[in-house]
Amino acid sequence: DAKTTQPNSMESNEEEPVHLPCNHSTISGTDYIHWYRQLPSQGPEYVIHGLTSNVNNRMASLAIAEDRKSSTLILHRATLRDAAVYYCILRIRDDKIIFGKGTRLHILP
Amino acid sequence: NAGVTQTPKFRVLKTGQSMTLLCAQDMNHEYMYWYRQDPGMGLRLIHYSVGEGTTAKGEVPDGYNVSRLKKQNFLLGLESAAPSQTSVYFCASSPSWSNTEAFFGQGTRLTVV
Numbered sequence: 001d002a003k004t005t006q007p008n009s010m011e012s013n014e015e016e017p018v019h020l021p022c023n024h025s026t027i028s029g030t031d032y033i034h035w036y037r038q039l040p041s042q043g044p045e046y047v048i049h050g051l052t053s054n055v056n057n058r059m060a061s062l063a064i065a066e067d068r069k070s071s072t073l074i075l076h077r078a079t080l081r082d083a084a085v086y087y088c089i090l091r092i093r094d095d096k097i098i099f100g101k102g103t104r105l106h107i108l109p
Numbered sequence: 110n111a112g113v114t115q116t117p118k119f120r121v122l123k124t125g126q127s128m129t130l131l132c133a134q135d136m137n138h139e140y141m142y143w144y145r146q147d148p149g150m151g152l153r154l155i156h157y158s159v160g161e162g163t164t165a166k167g168e169v170p171d172g173y174n175v176s177r178l179k180k181q182n183f184l185l186g187l188e189s190a191a192p193s194q195t196s197v198y199f200c201a202s203s204p205s206w207s208n209t210e211a212f213f214g215q216g217t218r219l220t221v222v
Binding site: 096 | 113142144150151152153154157165167168199201203207208210211212213214215216
């Protein structure tokens, strides 16, 4: 299974942008990069996904490196409600969804 | 739409008892998954299904069995519960393409004493 590497934890101040990195050096050409987050005591929820181009939605932006070996999830203006564990996942063709350990994001008021 | 519904939400079992967790989705998704999450850890895939009547092993399948007799339901069974199976269990479903999102249930908190 394709692997991703994320920092264990990060901190950010409220109302500031947050950049969450993910390395996926073994990514294949057809693997999609997905991000999910898990709020305390809840199931994971979808954030965003992309293949090659940068992507924006109402929750976040996804910046994908030109060689696709890394990506960055960008929260433009973090709030306390964004404190969660963020998972970077590669969706591979046989479609097992394998989670890594994720990044625990702490938001400081 | 209800999305992904897990039943029950909480359960306490004695060692050696059996039980079945039910996952139901109303989105006509082909793929369904069962995960477990231990305290402070990420989600680990137990079993998954790519369609009605098919199942496959994930990362940690031992001690669990699954069935997908109907497309909308995915059952996770524990034949003889052990304390090591104390965990929070999450079910998910998704369409069959890798460029689509998966939807997760709210979890079942299982304690085996």
